[in-house]
Amino acid sequence: xxxxxxxxxxxxxxxxxxxxxxxxxxxxxxxxxxxxxxxxxxxxxxxxxxxxxxxxxxxxxxxxxxxxxxxxxxxxxxxxxxxxxxxxxxxxxxxxxxxxxxxxxxxxxxxxxxxxxxxxxxxxxxxxxxxxxx
Amino acid sequence: xxxxxxxxxxxxxxxxxxxxxxxxxxxxxxxxxxxxxxxxxxxxxxxxxxxxxxxxxxxxxxxxxxxxxxxxxxxxxxxxxxxxxxxxxxxxxxxxxxxxxxxxxxxxxxxxxxxxxxxxxxxxxxxxxxxxxxxxxxxxxxxxxxxxxxxxxxxxxxxxxxxxxxxxxxxxxxxxxxxxxxxxxxxxxxxxxxxxxxxxxxxxxxxxxxxxxxxxxxxxxxxxxxxxxxxxxxxxxxxxxxxxxxxxxxxxxxxxxxxxxxxxxxxxxxxxxxxxxxxxxxxxxxxxxxxxxxxxxxxxxxxxxxxxxxxxxxxxxxxxxxxxxxxxxxxxxxxxxxxxxxxxxxxxxxxxxxxxxxxxxxxxxxxxxxxxxxxxxxxxxxxxxxxxxxxxxxxxxxxxxxxxxxxxxxxxxxxxxxxxxxxxxxxxxxxxxxxxxxxxxxxxxxxxxxxxxxxxx
Numbered sequence: 001x002x003x004x005x006x007x008x009x010x011x012x013x014x015x016x017x018x019x020x021x022x023x024x025x026x027x028x029x030x031x032x033x034x035x036x037x038x039x040x041x042x043x044x045x046x047x048x049x050x051x052x053x054x055x056x057x058x059x060x061x062x063x064x065x066x067x068x069x070x071x072x073x074x075x076x077x078x079x080x081x082x083x084x085x086x087x088x089x090x091x092x093x094x095x096x097x098x099x100x101x102x103x104x105x106x107x108x109x110x111x112x113x114x115x116x117x118x119x120x121x122x123x124x125x126x127x128x129x130x131x132x133x134x
Numbered sequence: 135x136x137x138x139x140x141x142x143x144x145x146x147x148x149x150x151x152x153x154x155x156x157x158x159x160x161x162x163x164x165x166x167x168x169x170x171x172x173x174x175x176x177x178x179x180x181x182x183x184x185x186x187x188x189x190x191x192x193x194x195x196x197x198x199x200x201x202x203x204x205x206x207x208x209x210x211x212x213x214x215x216x217x218x219x220x221x222x223x224x225x226x227x228x229x230x231x232x233x234x235x236x237x238x239x240x241x242x243x244x245x246x247x248x249x250x251x252x253x254x255x256x257x258x259x260x261x262x263x264x265x266x267x268x269x270x271x272x273x274x275x276x277x278x279x280x281x282x283x284x285x286x287x288x289x290x291x292x293x294x295x296x297x298x299x300x301x302x303x304x305x306x307x308x309x310x311x312x313x314x315x316x317x318x319x320x321x322x323x324x325x326x327x328x329x330x331x332x333x334x335x336x337x338x339x340x341x342x343x344x345x346x347x348x349x350x351x352x353x354x355x356x357x358x359x360x361x362x363x364x365x366x367x368x369x370x371x372x373x374x375x376x377x378x379x380x381x382x383x384x385x386x387x388x389x390x391x392x393x394x395x396x397x398x399x400x401x402x403x404x405x406x407x408x409x410x411x412x413x414x415x416x417x418x419x420x421x422x423x424x425x426x427x428x429x430x431x432x433x434x435x436x437x438x439x440x441x442x443x444x445x446x447x448x449x450x451x452x453x454x455x456x457x458x459x460x461x462x463x464x465x466x467x468x469x470x471x472x473x474x475x476x477x478x479x480x481x482x483x484x485x486x487x488x489x490x491x492x493x494x495x496x497x498x499x500x501x502x503x504x505x506x507x508x509x510x511x512x513x514x515x516x517x518x519x520x521x522x523x524x525x526x527x528x529x530x531x532x533x534x535x536x537x538x539x540x541x542x543x544x545x546x547x548x549x550x551x552x553x554x555x556x557x558x559x560x561x562x563x564x565x566x567x568x569x570x571x572x573x574x575x576x577x578x579x580x581x582x583x584x585x586x587x588x589x590x591x
Binding site for chain 2: 011013055089
C-alpha cells in the first residue's frame with residue numbers, strides 16, 4: 001500500500017521541495033496551498049499523515065485543526081504533524097491540544113528527515129478510493 | 135494657660151497635616167481645621183481664606199472657610215469667597231507691595247478687597263493679609279477677617295499669625311512636593327508599562343521576523359539538500375563544493391536566527407529555569423559519552439575527572455547547552471590527537487568546572503572579546519580571529535551560566551598553547567542556590583524554551 005500524504009503549505013518553493021522529495025521517496029503526495037483548501041482535502045480523509053503549516057492565508061493551521069476536531073472526516077486520517085517555523089511558540093502547545101500529534105521545525109530539518117518522519121509516524125490505515133481521487 | 139493652649143493647637147494642626155492621606159488636600163485640611171482651632175487659641179476670625187499661585191502669580195489654588203462655608207473653591211480663580219483676588223494680587227497696591235516684600239499687611243479698607251454683599255461684611259473691622267513665602271517667593275496669601283479694630287491686633291497675635299503662616303508655607307511646599315512626586319511616580323509607572331510593551335513588541339518582532347527568515351532559508355536548504363543528495367553523480371567536483379559551501383552557510387544562517395531568538399529570550403528574562411539538584415560530575419560523564427563519537431572522529435581524547443563533588447542547583451537542559459558549547463568549542467579548535475579534559479573544584483558556594491584543551495589557544499587580545507556578542511567589543515569592528523560559528527554561542531553560554539548566578543572564564547597561555555574554559559554553578563542548599571531559587575525566572579505563558587543551537591565541530 002502506498003503511503004498517502006497531505007501537505008498543507010502555502011510557500012510555493014517549500015511546498016515544491018517537500019512534494020518532490022516525498023514523491024521521490026515513493027509516497028503519494030496531495031498538496032494544498034492554504035488552510036481552506038487543506039481543510040477541504042483533509043475532510044475527505046484517508047491520508048496516512050498530514051503535514052500542516054500554521055501561518056497560512058485564508059485559514060491558519062489552528063483553525064484547520066479545530067474544524068477537523070469539531071467534524072472529524074468519515075474516512076479516518078493518520079496523525080497530523082505541524083510543519084512550521086514557529087518553534088517554541090505557544091501556538092504549538094495549542095495545536096497539540098487541538099489534536100496535532102507533533103511538530104517539525106522546517107528550518108531545523110532537511111528533506112531527508114521529513115522522509116524519516118513519514119516512515120516513523122504515518123499510520124498504516126487502509127485508504128478508501130475517495131481520497132485517492134483527491 | 136493660653137500659651138499651653140496655643141501650643142496644643144499648633145501641635146494638633148501639625149498632626150492634621152502629618153495624618154492627612156490625600157496629598158492633594160493637605161492645604162485644605164490645614165486651613166479647614168485652622169478656622170475652628172485658632173478660635174480655641176483665642177484668635178477668632180470671621181473667615182480664613184487662602185490663595186496660592188505659581189511663580190508667575192497665576193492662581194493655582196484657593197480656599198475659604200467661615201462659619202457657614204466649609205470650603206469655597208472659586209471657579210474662575212478670581213474670587214476666594216467674597217475676596218477679590220484681582221484686587222489683592224493683580225492690581226498694584228500698598229498691601230501687595232508689602233506682601234511681595236514678605237511683610238504682613240493689615241488694613242481697615244475692607245471694601246477694597248471684600249464684596250459688600252458678603253453676609254458678614256458689616257462685621258469685618260480689619261483684614262490681615264499674611265504672605266506665604268516659599269523658596270524666597272510669594273507663593274500665597276492667607277487672608278484673615280477680624281471683627282476687631284486695627285489697633286487691637288497686637289504683636290502677640292501677629293507673632294501667632296506668623297507661626298501659623300509658616301505652617302501653611304511648610305504645608306504648601308509639602309503638598310507641592312508630594313504632588314510632583316506622585317506625578318513622577320505615575321510617569322515612571324507609565325514609562326515602565328511602555329517599556330514592557332516595547333519589549334514585548336520587540337520580542338514579537340524578533341519572533342515574526344525569524345519566522346519570515348526561516349521560510350526562504352528552508353527552501354534554500356531543501357533545494358541544496360536535494361541537489362546534493364539526488365543529483366550528486368551529475369555534478370562536477372567544483373559544483374559539488376560550491377553547493378556544499380552554500381549548504382553549510384545556510385545552516386549557519388539558520389543557527390544565527392536561532393541564536394538571536396535565544397538572546398532575545400534570555401535578555402528579556404523569558405527563559406524559565408526548571409531547577410533541580412544534579413551531580414555535575416556524572417552529568418559531564420554523560421555528555422562525554424554523547425560527544426565520544428565526535429571526539430573519536432577527530433582522534434581527540436575526551437576525558438573527565440571522576441571526583442566527588444556536592445550537587446549543584448541548575449536547569450539540566452541549559453547546563454547541557456553550556457557543556458555542549460564549551461566542549462564543542464574545544465573540539466573545534468583542537469587538532470587531531472589532541473586532548474580535552476574536564477576537571478572540577480569546589481570554591482565556597484560554587485562548584486567550578488573547567489574544560490581544558492591543548493588546542494589552538496587564544497591570543498591575549500581576543501580573550502576579553504570571547505564572551506561578547508559576535509566576538510566584538512563595543513565601538514570596535516575587530517572580531518575574534520577566525521570564527522566559523524554564529525559568534526553568539528559563547529555569549530549565550532555566558533548568559534546561561536549567569537542566570538544561574540555562576541560565572542564563566544576563559545584562560546589561555548597564548549596561540550598554540552591550549553585554552554581552559556570554566557564555569558561555576560551554586561552548590562545545592564547554599565546561600566547562592568537559595569538566592570538563585572528565588573530570583574530564577576519561573577515558567578509562565580510568556581516564557582519560552584531555548585532554540586536548537588548547533589555546534590560546528
